[in-house]
Amino acid sequence: MMMNRFLSALLVVCVISNSVQGLAFPKGAASDEVANSNPSNPLIFTQTLNHFDDEDTRTFSQRYFINDAYYNYAKGGPVILYINGEGPVTSAPSSSSDAVVIYAQALGACIVTLEHRYYGGSSPFDDLSTENLKFLNSRQALNDLAVFIVSFTNNLSNAGKVVTIGGSYSGALSAWFRIKYPHLTVGSIASSGVVNSILDFTAFDEWVAYAAGQECANALRAVTKAAESMIFQGGEYEAQVKQLFSAESLTDNGDFFYFLADSLSEGIQYGFHYELCNPLIEAMNSNGDILEVYSNYTHNVWSPMLGIPDEYATSWQQNTTVDFNKADRQWWFQTCSQLGWFQPAPENDPIRSTQVNMTYFQNHCEQVFGVAMWPNVENTNIYYGGNNTAGTNILYINGSQDPWSRASVISTLSPTQQSVTVTCMTCGHCVDLRGCPGGCPSPNNLDQVRQLSIDSIKSWLAAASN
Ligand SMILES: *[C@@H]1O[C@H](CO)[C@@H](O)[C@H](O)[C@H]1NC(C)=O
Numbered sequence: 001m002m003m004n005r006f007l008s009a010l011l012v013v014c015v016i017s018n019s020v021q022g023l024a025f026p027k028g029a030a031s032d033e034v035a036n037s038n039p040s041n042p043l044i045f046t047q048t049l050n051h052f053d054d055e056d057t058r059t060f061s062q063r064y065f066i067n068d069a070y071y072n073y074a075k076g077g078p079v080i081l082y083i084n085g086e087g088p089v090t091s092a093p094s095s096s097s098d099a100v101v102i103y104a105q106a107l108g109a110c111i112v113t114l115e116h117r118y119y120g121g122s123s124p125f126d127d128l129s130t131e132n133l134k135f136l137n138s139r140q141a142l143n144d145l146a147v148f149i150v151s152f153t154n155n156l157s158n159a160g161k162v163v164t165i166g167g168s169y170s171g172a173l174s175a176w177f178r179i180k181y182p183h184l185t186v187g188s189i190a191s192s193g194v195v196n197s198i199l200d201f202t203a204f205d206e207w208v209a210y211a212a213g214q215e216c217a218n219a220l221r222a223v224t225k226a227a228e229s230m231i232f233q234g235g236e237y238e239a240q241v242k243q244l245f246s247a248e249s250l251t252d253n254g255d256f257f258y259f260l261a262d263s264l265s266e267g268i269q270y271g272f273h274y275e276l277c278n279p280l281i282e283a284m285n286s287n288g289d290i291l292e293v294y295s296n297y298t299h300n301v302w303s304p305m306l307g308i309p310d311e312y313a314t315s316w317q318q319n320t321t322v323d324f325n326k327a328d329r330q331w332w333f334q335t336c337s338q339l340g341w342f343q344p345a346p347e348n349d350p351i352r353s354t355q356v357n358m359t360y361f362q363n364h365c366e367q368v369f370g371v372a373m374w375p376n377v378e379n380t381n382i383y384y385g386g387n388n389t390a391g392t393n394i395l396y397i398n399g400s401q402d403p404w405s406r407a408s409v410i411s412t413l414s415p416t417q418q419s420v421t422v423t424c425m426t427c428g429h430c431v432d433l434r435g436c437p438g439g440c441p442s443p444n445n446l447d448q449v450r451q452l453s454i455d456s457i458k459s460w461l462a463a464a465s466n
Pocket residue numbers: 028029030033044045046148151152155
């Protein structure tokens with residue numbers, strides 16, 4: 001799933017807590033809309049399809065979820081607008097280990113989360129044809145958030161000021177929302193916020209190599225070489241290596257090499273460093289079969305949590321049927337039309353195959369959508385500011401091992417646009433929000449960064465009430 005490739009399901013899907021106590025409902029909301037305040041109960045907001053054409057009056061049903069367990073309706077309190085990105089939502093954050101819940105608890109905040117248009121149960125059309133996808137972009141999504149949050153806070157008894165939180169693409173949305181709609185929020189947490197649209201994102205593969213460390217990076221290069229040798233021999237060899245990875249559906253070799261690159265990058269990106277690297281390094285040192293060892297990783301570590309090879313097939317992404325769980329076609333549309341972040345092999349010492357090049361991505365966009373499509377990332381960066389944003393009260397947080405950090409703000413821009421890094425061997429994408437798999441190894445500064453988030457939000461709220 002593309003959502004997983006970029007924004008882990010671990011982040012999007014929160015464990016549903018049973019300990020929700022809040023019984024009051026947003027005032028004014030129709031009673032059939034708010035049956036109860038269970039965080040996994042989907043509520044519906046009637047949203048405008050096209051915010052930029054007043055003559056187009058079409059609407060669609062956009063889902064949202066609330067967790068009011070920490071909100072006192074009589075006293076009021078702040079609102080955390082938790083922004084979703086490229087995937088389905090099944091609940092408002094509600095697990096006690098989720099940073100958003102920890103923050104809401106500390107602030108007495110009401111958490112509300114809006115599903116992103118075109119994902120999960122918020123698809124405006126019942127067919128994702130290229131024509132129907134034309135209202136899928138970050139600018140429409142930000143306007144959705146604006147219209148929604150005004151309505152939501154009007155309805156919520158004693159609603160205070162709004163803070164946004166998001167991770168990955170939605171981390172960028174969180175920063176962008178603050179920049180474009182500063183009157184609607186007091187501040188923004190941008191976790192792994194990829195605000196810089198980069199077309200030819202070779203720094204991604206380079207950071208994977210850096211974060212993996214030399215020994216593991218060399219083992220990963222050897223995996224690529226071994227797979228290339230099988231594929232280039234064709235015939236029986238090609239069939240054999242595809243079978244080894246359960247990737248028979250990837251008839252296009254570019255798709256196969258992209259799957260191979262992405263599955264290893266995600267190991268680093270999401271903090272599965274040891275699960276990925278240790279067996280490979282061991283195999284290298286003992287002349288083991290590294291392709292078999294790597295296929296064990298894709299089957300036993302990567303697939304259960306992060307993806308399946310089939311999703312990389314051009315044919316899979318050409319499928320226009322709406323499916324609650326599928327996000328690849330929509331996300332490719334966003335990258336091919338607006339955002340970029342294509343990850344070709346860098347010139348020197350790539351980990352991934354050089355078959356994953358810009359020609360591959362260009363052809364891929366065209367084949368998936370049936371028309372020539374290529375993003376104007378300069379325009380996107382002019383619109384939002386790239387990684388030189390001009391906002392206030394934005395806290396950018398990155399993970400030290402996360403290759404996506406190269407598209408975020410990695411040094412403090414101003415006293416009110418700080419950047420901090422959570423540092424440890426498994427500190428990956430959105431680490432501040434979701435932690436590390438199995439806990440972050442010491443030393444790490446996760447707790448300090450979470451405390452900084454709470455302190456920052458408190459100071460934004462205090463300044464706004466003066
Ligand atoms: C707020 O209340 C109005 C009136 O009942 C309703 O139409 C609207 O959908 C509500 N907003 C949200 C976010 O639920």
